[in-house]
Amino acid sequence: MNAEPFLQLDRVIHEKGRLAIMSLLAASPQLAFTEIRDTLEMTDGNVTAHLRTLHEAGYVAVTKAFQEGRQLTSYALTPPGRKAFSAYIDLLEQIVAQAKTK
């Protein structure tokens, strides 16, 4: 068995909550906090903590804007975030392929 794909898995993305958020953001130009929370059935606290970790890793950009007098915060993958997610998915694909050839 080739151990490389496991060793290379990005710990920031691998945590299952963050993997779900990264997958969701990869499918949209940007999303509001409530869209992420409701789609993934997560608590406010979990979403906040995971988004902070992803933001600090440089994978998620935060945009704050006023819309109809209310502040609206939206989240989007950055180019490095998209690249890291794509590399991570490639590794998962290798792990699945290894498992299937047994």
Place this chain on the structure above:
Amino acid sequence: MNAEPFLQLDRVIHEKGRLAIMSLLAASPQLAFTEIRDTLEMTDGNVTAHLRTLHEAGYVAVTKAFQEGRQLTSYALTPPGRKAFSAYIDLLEQIVAQAKTK
């Protein structure tokens, strides 16, 4: 996006060290401690801790035998471990497929 595959990921298997061990054991009838440690380039402490967690979850069976006067300990997936690993890999496959269709 379908959030189900993320929610269903088995936390026992998802940790990357344990995922590597499960993948390795899935490819063999059984393995010695040193084979696992050396293939995955892990420390003794890490392998011990992960194997204990997998054993406590009922996923890994431990067999102790005497061979040429020395005690030999070997590890193998249990039927529930094999089933859980297979279900986990199916979920990864769904996650990869979702990521690729974007």
